[in-house]
Each structure stands twice: as C-alpha cells, then as structure tokens.
Amino acid sequence: MNVRLTQFSIDLDYTDDSLRQAVLRILGLQASDLISCTVTRRSIDARQRRGAVRFTLRIDLEVDDVAGAAASKKWRKLHGVDIVADAPPDAVQAISPRPVFVDPPVVIGAGPAGLLAAWRLAMCGLQPILIERGAPADQRHRSVAKFWKNGEFDDDDNVLFGEGGAGLYSDGKLTTQSKLRGPMRTVLQLLVECGADESILIDSEPHVGSDRLAKIVPALREMIIAKGGQVRFHSRLESLEIDDGQLTGVVVSGQRIATRHCILATGHSARDVYQMLYRDGVTLAPKPFAAGVRIEAPQEQVDQSQFGVSAGHERLGAASFRLTRKPQGDARACYSFCMCPGGLVIACASSPGMLTTNGMSMSNRSSGYANAAFLVPVTPDDFGASDADPLAGIAWQSKIEADAFLAGGSDFAMPASTLQDFLARKTPQTLLDDRPSQRAVPADLHAILPDYIGKTLADSVPAMMRQMQQVNLDECMVYGAETRSSSPVRITRDKSFQSTSTRGLYPVGEGAGYAGGIVTSAIDGLRAAESLTTGFVVPPPAGG
Numbered sequence: 001m002n003v004r005l006t007q008f009s010i011d012l013d014y015t016d017d018s019l020r021q022a023v024l025r026i027l028g029l030q031a032s033d034l035i036s037c038t039v040t041r042r043s044i045d046a047r048q049r050r051g052a053v054r055f056t057l058r059i060d061l062e063v064d065d066v067a068g069a070a071a072s073k074k075w076r077k078l079h080g081v082d083i084v085a086d087a088p089p090d091a092v093q094a095i096s097p098r099p100v101f102v103d104p105p106v107v108i109g110a111g112p113a114g115l116l117a118a119w120r121l122a123m124c125g126l127q128p129i130l131i132e133r134g135a136p137a138d139q140r141h142r143s144v145a146k147f148w149k150n151g152e153f154d155d156d157d158n159v160l161f162g163e164g165g166a167g168l169y170s171d172g173k174l175t176t177q178s179k180l181r182g183p184m185r186t187v188l189q190l191l192v193e194c195g196a197d198e199s200i201l202i203d204s205e206p207h208v209g210s211d212r213l214a215k216i217v218p219a220l221r222e223m224i225i226a227k228g229g230q231v232r233f234h235s236r237l238e239s240l241e242i243d244d245g246q247l248t249g250v251v252v253s254g255q256r257i258a259t260r261h262c263i264l265a266t267g268h269s270a271r272d273v274y275q276m277l278y279r280d281g282v283t284l285a286p287k288p289f290a291a292g293v294r295i296e297a298p299q300e301q302v303d304q305s306q307f308g309v310s311a312g313h314e315r316l317g318a319a320s321f322r323l324t325r326k327p328q329g330d331a332r333a334c335y336s337f338c339m340c341p342g343g344l345v346i347a348c349a350s351s352p353g354m355l356t357t358n359g360m361s362m363s364n365r366s367s368g369y370a371n372a373a374f375l376v377p378v379t380p381d382d383f384g385a386s387d388a389d390p391l392a393g394i395a396w397q398s399k400i401e402a403d404a405f406l407a408g409g410s411d412f413a414m415p416a417s418t419l420q421d422f423l424a425r426k427t428p429q430t431l432l433d434d435r436p437s438q439r440a441v442p443a444d445l446h447a448i449l450p451d452y453i454g455k456t457l458a459d460s461v462p463a464m465m466r467q468m469q470q471v472n473l474d475e476c477m478v479y480g481a482e483t484r485s486s487s488p489v490r491i492t493r494d495k496s497f498q499s500t501s502t503r504g505l506y507p508v509g510e511g512a513g514y515a516g517g518i519v520t521s522a523i524d525g526l527r528a529a530e531s532l533t534t535g536f537v538v539p540p541p542a543g544g
C-alpha cells in the first residue's frame with residue numbers, strides 16, 4: 001500500500017533513523033510494516049520566530065498491505081495522511097515518437113531554454129543543430145574574468161552570452177512558479193543526471209550555484225551530441241529567411257542553414273536579435289517588466305532575522321527573503337527579486353557602453369553577504385511603446401544602462417551608494433569597506449533612475465526591510481541599475497509555440513517573453529520541442 005504524508009514537521013537534526021521512528025509512531029506501525037520511506041519534498045518552516053526552525057516534509061511510504069489495512073481506520077482521523085492509489089504521480093514525461101524531417105531543426109541559443117529544446121529534439125533522434133554565439137561553458141570564465149577585473153568586454157562571450165546563457169553566472173536557484181509538474185521534474189532529473197545534487201529533487205527552494213552549473217552544462221551538451229545533435233560555438237544568428245510566412249532557413253555567421261523549424265532561444269539580452277526580427281517582419285509586442293537597484297546586506301543579519309535561534313544551523317545554510325509592498329501614495333508597488341543568499345552583486349553587459357547589475361552565488365553560498373534586486377514595475381505607457389514601436393522598452397533600458405556605465409567611470413565598475421545615502425538622496429562620498437562584490441564607485445543612483453523609480457524605492461525599502469529586524473540599514477549597500485528583470489518585448493506565438501507571423505519559428509524562453517528564470521525557461525524550451533515533434537506534418541524540402 002502506498003501512503004503519502006504531507007505537512008510532516010520534524011526538527012532540523014533528524015536522521016533517517018529518527019525520521020523512520022517518528023513515522024512508525026504516528027502511523028501506529030511496527031518497523032517490519034514499513035517497506036520504504038522516502039522524503040519527496042522538504043521546506044523550511046521558520047514561522048516560529050522565537051522557537052527553533054523546523055523542516056516540513058512530504059514523505060512517500062510503502063506499507064505492508066495487511067498492516068496498512070488494519071491501521072487505516074486510525075489514519076482517517078489524522079491530518080496529512082493519504083493512501084495513494086499508485087506510485088506517487090511524479091513520473092518523467094515520455095519521449096515522443098520520432099517524426100521525419102527533411103532538414104534538421106535548428107536551435108539558436110544555448111541557455112536553459114535552448115539546451116532543453118535541443119536535448120528533447122536529440123532524444124527524439126532529430127539530430128538538431130544548436131547554435132551559440134559565445135564560448136563553451138567551461139571556457140567562458142576567461143572573457144568573464146577579464147570583464148570583471150578590468151572592464152574588457154567581448155560582444156559574444158560575456159556574463160550574459162555563451163553556453164549556459166544568462167543562467168551560468170547566476171545564483172542557480174531553481175525555484176519556479178510553473179505548475180507543470182511533469183516537465184519540471186524532467187528538468188530537475190536531467191540536471192541531477194548531469195551532476196547536480198539529488199537534494200534539488202526534494203528541496204522547495206532548490207539551488208545549484210555557478211560553480212556546479214559550469215560542470216552541469218557541458219555534461220548536458222555531451223548528452224545532446226551523443227544522441228546525434230551538433231553544437232556550434234562562436235556562431236551567431238544574423239538573419240532569417242522567410243518565404244510567404246514560412247521559415248525556410250537561417251543565416252549563421254554568414255552561412256545559410258536550410259531549415260523549416262527553428263527554436264529561437266536567444267534570451268532577452270540579445271537586442272540585435274529583436275532588431276533583426278523587427279526588420280524581417282516577425283510580429284513583436286511590448287510587455288511590462290520591472291527595474292530598480294540591487295541591495296546588499298550582511299548575511300548573518302539576514303539569517304538572524306529569518307531563522308532566529310536556529311541561525312547558523314548547518315542544514316539551513318544562508319537564509320533567503322522575499323519582500324513586497326503595495327502602492328502607497330505616490331509610491332508604486334515594490335518587490336524583492338532574484339535574491340542571492342551568500343552571493344555577489346555582479347556587473348553584466350551585452351553591449352559596449354552599457355551596464356546592468358545582477359546577483360550570483362557559488363554552491364556553498366558563503367560570501368557572507370546577501371543581495372536582492374528591489375524592483376518597481378514599469379509598463380509600456382512608461383516607456384512609450386506600442387505595437388507600432390514594440391522596441392521602445394529596449395531604448396528605455398538602454399538609456400538607464402548607458403547612464404549607469406558613465407556613472408561607474410566608463411570601465412564597467414558598478415555605480416554604488418550606501419543605502420542610507422540613497423535613502424537620503426545624498427551623493428555618496430565613500431562606500432562601505434570589505435564588500436565581496438566587484439569593482440564599484442560612489443555615485444548618485446537617483447541620477448540614473450527615472451524619478452518615480454527612485455522615489456518608490458526610497459519610500460518603500462525602509463518599510464520592507466523592517467520585516468527583517470536584525471538587518472542594520474547602516475551596513476547595507478545599493479548598486480545600480482537593475483534593468484533586466486524580464487523581457488520588455490514579446491515575440492508573439494500561438495498554442496503550437498510558433499510565431500503568429502512566421503510558421504516554423506518557435507520563440508521560447510525569456511527572450512520570447514513567455515518565461516523567466518532558469519527552470520521556467522528550460523520548461524518552455526522543452527515544451528516547444530515537444531510541440532514541434534508532436535504537431536508535425538511532413539513538410540516539403542526547404543531547398544538550397
């Protein structure tokens with residue numbers, strides 16, 4: 001008999017043995033009645049601020065049929081005990097049968113969306129060609145190190161471009177709001193097969209870290225190649241060939257590739273791709289996004305605020321937070337985003353002369369500092385976009401990023417301020433010492449941001465931070481500007497994941513404007529590849 005326990009509360013120091021004993025006690029079973037006991041979900045319960053933090057578990061059990069039948073009457077009175085008809089419903093999605101393609105499908109961009117799309121196509125035997133403008137993940141650190149150390153920028157190989165995409169130098173948190181459990185499970189299991197720790201399968205806030213991702217991504221690439229896929233690095237998509245609304249080919253670094261199926265997974269930093277799509281008549285629409293700053297605070301103070309007496313427990317690691325504030329008076333809504341416990345604030349760029357901030361961490365999250373973006377929503381009305389001018393949001397972002405670049409001294413150092421100077425709208429003269437984050441120079445961040453964003457942040461941040469009482473605002477720093485929370489443009493598509501204007505073009509991931517974050521983008525790529533293979537009608541040859 002299969003039994004599932006939910007909302008099972010247990011202390012942080014539990015062992016396999018103490019867990020089994022607690023399960024037996026609650027269910028009134030003998031040790032020999034319990035055939036297996038597997039934790040399938042684990043979250044941190046820090047609601048008891050004055051008491052110790054506990055884990056909340058979901059546990060799947062296999063129980064002897066006879067013993068289970070005898071005890072089940074008692075279980076009906078217990079909250080969180082369910083008899084499950086079959087094995088827990090977390091099975092990985094089946095691989096679709098192989099359709100026949102005349103020309104191989106092409107996937108552009110080896111970020112999370114493109115990698116998962118290419119993997120799915122390769123598993124179907126379709127021998128996809130994966131095109132990536134940057135370097136392999138295991139070589140990207142060379143150009144990234146030069147960029148962070150002395151501001152040397154490479155157009156195609158940088159913090160945002162290269163194999164692994166924007167997700168490679170990231171916190172590597174794998175949280176997602178997606179409700180698609182099957183594809184989510186597929187993505188997480190694939191990451192485990194490629195070297196991620198198995199804990200990501202059960203933790204409610206799974207995390208891998210940049211150091212691990214740099215090993216996971218090449219392993220995933222090798223799987224694609226082993227199944228007949230090709231991966232071409234240092235190859236940039238330059239244009240599409242479209243004939244009467246049907247894609248017939250792509251031009252990559254000057255070379256034509258005939259294809260009637262292209263999964264476009266170029267992310268939301270590839271502004272040249274949006275320009276190219278606009279020029280080639282692919283339908284685009286503006287979309288809202290958010291912008292603001294990144295704030296850094298001592299991790300120990302965040303841990304104490306979130307975990308109280310349990311702060312520092314080795315099983316808890318560095319604490320995270322999520323803060324929100326509704327609009328009040330002139331201030332718009334404000335929320336924390338992409339929080340990186342034990343991480344670093346980093347400078348990012350995808351074009352010369354423009355700078356944006358973000359956060360990353362290593363698997364051990366041990367920098368001693370927490371950081372998070374604090375964002376204010378902006379709408380197409382704010383940046384003057386319309387269906388006739390769908391790229392206005394990019395122009396709006398670019399202006400802030402160009403101002404941030406200048407304020408940082410024009411060499412990709414980050415403009416920064418103490419939080420107190422930022423809140424008082426004072427131009428900072430100095431910054432706090434001993435920070436782990438990269439090159440930063442004092443600057444007035446209000447001069448970079450639109451007034452309504454600066455004002456909202458100055459009003460909202462102290463109120464939001466009050467929810468974390470141990471955090472001392474005198475010890476916090478602010479870096480600017482955070483402009484790339486999500487895409488300002490949508491490449492409109494239909495239910496088959498194809499562009500509404502161009503058959504055979506499958507825009508996916510964060511750049512398409514339908515996903516955000518590592519796992520959600522990966523799921524999007526996976527589902528587009530699935531749609532491409534299942535909704536397939538054998539086409540005439542693309543020619544050439």
Ligand SMILES: Cc1cc2nc3c(=O)[nH]c(=O)nc-3n(C[C@H](O)[C@H](O)[C@H](O)COP(=O)(O)OP(=O)(O)OC[C@H]3O[C@@H](n4cnc5c(N)ncnc54)[C@H](O)[C@@H]3O)c2cc1C
Nearest residue numbers: 109111113162165166167170172173237267509510517518
């Ligand atoms: C610093 C940072 C930290 C982040 N931390 C997290 C996190 O902890 N958790 C989380 O869920 N999300 C995080 N994100 C967001 C996450 O990385 C993105 O949502 C995700 O990577 C989007 O995936 P994608 O595949 O759609 O696009 P991308 O990851 O942007 O990948 C696009 C790929 O396309 C390639 N490309 C672009 N143009 C071309 C072209 N013309 N020809 C060929 N190739 C091209 C690029 O080189 C890149 O490899 C972070 C982002 C950043 C920048």
